[in-house]
Amino acid sequence: MRRRxxxxxxxxxRLVEAGNSPRSVSDRLHIGHHQIYEWLYVYKEKGVSGLENKRICKKNQYSFEKKCEIIREYQESELTLPEISSKHGIASSTLVGWLSKFNKGGKDALASKQPSPREQSKSIMKRLPKEEWEKENERLRKEIERLRAENLLLKKVKALVEERESRNRRIGRGPLTN
Incomplete structure (x- = not known):
């Protein structure tokens, strides 16, 4: 998602203040309506300066206690998700993630730091030596070739079965049970 x-x-x-609904504005500008609501709350609370793009802060900027406090505030108050997120200066998607973790695993789920998919792939995808890489590449080529041959065989079998069923229908026999 690109930054606006x-x-x-x-x-x-301006379009919302001119009388258009946030949903119609989101359709017109191809922006999620939740994002429009968030911008409205930030604008009302902080003005134009609150809407300016700021550098994204490091992940896990919030302590476990602060995350719990924000979730408790959201659950106990009448404030909406965009209002809470703008009040604390976090993206509503981040808050949704915290709520999801909290609902699935309780407070402990907020405390555990799980590596991001990018971090996981870095640890999993270690560089192989060139010889091993070439062996693996060759193994995968052979596997692809075998799968293609198997696919062609299955297509031929299917065509033969369909041809036999067609022939049986023409001569008045019912379909085979095999």
């Missing part, structure tokens, strides 16, 4: 410019955000807010 300040002008795009202000245009969306």
């Amino acid at each position: 410019t300040l002008e795009e955000k202000l245009e969306a807010i």
Whole structure:
């Protein structure tokens, strides 16, 4: 998802303030309606300066206690998700992630630091020596060749079965049970 410019955000807010619904504005500008609502709350609370793109903060900026406090506030107050996220300066998608973790695993799920998919792939995908890489590449080529041959064989078998069923229908026999 690309980051929107300040002008795009202000245009969306101007359209809503002109009487358009946030959903119609989101359809027109191809932006999620939740994002429009979030921008509206931030604009009302902090003005234009709140809408300016700021550098993304490091992950896990919030302590376990702070995450729990924000979730408790969301559950106990009448504030909406965009209002809570703008109040604390976090993306609503981040808050949704915390809520999902909390609902699935309780408070402990918020404390555990699981590596991101990118971090996981880095640890899994270690560079193989060239000889091993070539062996693995050759093994995969042979496997692809075998699967292609198997696929062709299955297509031929299917065609033969369909031809036999067609022939049986023409002569008035019912379909075979095999």
